[in-house]
Amino acid sequence: MTAKTLSNGILRALGVLLGIFLLGYFLYTIQSVIVYIIIAGVISLIARPIILLLRRKLKFPNTLSVVTTMVLFLGIITGIIILFIPLITEQGKSLSLLQSDELQANIQNIFNQITAYFSSKGIDVLGELKSIDFTSQFKEIPNLLNSVLGTLGSLSVGLFSVLFISFFFMKDSRLLKNGVMTIIPNKTEGRFSKSLETINDLLSRYFIGLILQITILFVLYTIILLIFGIDNAVVIAFLCALLNLIPYVGPMIGAVIMFILSMTSNIGLDFQNDILPTTIYVMIGYFIAQIIDNFVSQPVIFSKTTKSHPLEIFLIIIIGGLLFGIVGMITAVPLYTALKVILKEFLSENKIVKSLTKNI
Numbered sequence: 001m002t003a004k005t006l007s008n009g010i011l012r013a014l015g016v017l018l019g020i021f022l023l024g025y026f027l028y029t030i031q032s033v034i035v036y037i038i039i040a041g042v043i044s045l046i047a048r049p050i051i052l053l054l055r056r057k058l059k060f061p062n063t064l065s066v067v068t069t070m071v072l073f074l075g076i077i078t079g080i081i082i083l084f085i086p087l088i089t090e091q092g093k094s095l096s097l098l099q100s101d102e103l104q105a106n107i108q109n110i111f112n113q114i115t116a117y118f119s120s121k122g123i124d125v126l127g128e129l130k131s132i133d134f135t136s137q138f139k140e141i142p143n144l145l146n147s148v149l150g151t152l153g154s155l156s157v158g159l160f161s162v163l164f165i166s167f168f169f170m171k172d173s174r175l176l177k178n179g180v181m182t183i184i185p186n187k188t189e190g191r192f193s194k195s196l197e198t199i200n201d202l203l204s205r206y207f208i209g210l211i212l213q214i215t216i217l218f219v220l221y222t223i224i225l226l227i228f229g230i231d232n233a234v235v236i237a238f239l240c241a242l243l244n245l246i247p248y249v250g251p252m253i254g255a256v257i258m259f260i261l262s263m264t265s266n267i268g269l270d271f272q273n274d275i276l277p278t279t280i281y282v283m284i285g286y287f288i289a290q291i292i293d294n295f296v297s298q299p300v301i302f303s304k305t306t307k308s309h310p311l312e313i314f315l316i317i318i319i320g321g322l323l324f325g326i327v328g329m330i331t332a333v334p335l336y337t338a339l340k341v342i343l344k345e346f347l348s349e350n351k352i353v354k355s356l357t358k359n360i
Contacts, residue, residue: 032158033161035158036158036161036162036165037165039162040162040165040166040169041169042207043073043162043166043169043170044166044169044170045200045203045204045207046204046207046208046211047066047069047070047073047166047170048170048200048204049204049208050065050069050072051065051066051069051170054068054069062171063171066167066170066171069170070163070166070167070170074163080238113270113272113275188346191345191346192342192345194345195341195342195344195345198341198345199337199338199341199342202305202306202307202337202341203334203337203338205304205305205306206302206305206306206333206334206337207334208305209301209302209304209305209306210245210301212297212301213244213293213297213298213301214241214242214244214245215241216292216293216297217240217241217244217289217293217297218237218238218241220289220292220293221236221237221240221241221258221286221289222234222237224237224282224285224286224289225237225258225262225282227285228262228278228281228282228285229278230261230262230265230266230278230282231265232261232265236257236258236261239254239257240254240255240257240258240286241254243257244293245330246326246329246330247317247321247329247330247332248317248321248329249321249326249329251290251293254286255283255286255287258282258283258286259279259282259283262278262279262282262283263275263279266278266279298310298313302333306333306336306337307337308333308336308337308340312336312356313333316332316333316336317329317332317333319332320332320335340356340357341357343356343357344357
């Protein structure tokens, strides 16, 4: 090997490494755009059955079908925002400086009742709380408000971007597919195109299944909260149901939120006779709803939509969480579904692949 050949090899390797670094930096820089494209792709998959229904059954033109579907989605988003206004308004009134004396009296009252209740059980709540520095926590409130305002601004831009991209994905269903096909070798285009069609069908069913799962939980939570007279029951139920999109972690966050809001909705009442029993009953109902979801709704819906065994889904979600955290847990099932379809198309004779994809 000559010195010139060696130097050329080193330069090529350095060039490849530099190219990979620049590509990685570029993707990192435009990560928000990539997220918008992914969300728009998910929305277009969810909208696909509705658009096909409007085109095939009601004979709508393609553009009118897309516009009608987007108006429907925007109506749902607007309704969700309107649902949250009473909860935000009520919490704002509770924290308003104009009612600070009343708020302080209510908090002091419930604190005294909690202290008295646990003292009767031999637990010194006051002693435990003395070690907590609340002052430093309140100093962070302005920073939190600034962060919230900044987030709202980013969400506005993101919402417009997602809607704009979604419109063209819905209008031309082959747009995303054609973009993917440009990087696929010519000899495998036909097989990969077939795989993409199957992936589209399965993921459409999967995301619609998620909506069905959230709807079932929303109905169960709403019934539980209405039975015990919790204020803003519909909003709380929707928020807690929506958190179930995050596997395993979401339901725990939802439990904390429901616990806190159930207590604050009864603030001013007797802690031992009213607040504590009501909150306990609400949480029992919450965990019953979770049991129904984990052992009935999820296995049935996911196994039907993704053509995967419930144990497969459980293991894939756990592995995704261990590797990539919450993002991995959320994306594990759709990515695994897409991978199974591709493997079946290209490695259909493999024994393991044949076993995993026998239902697809």
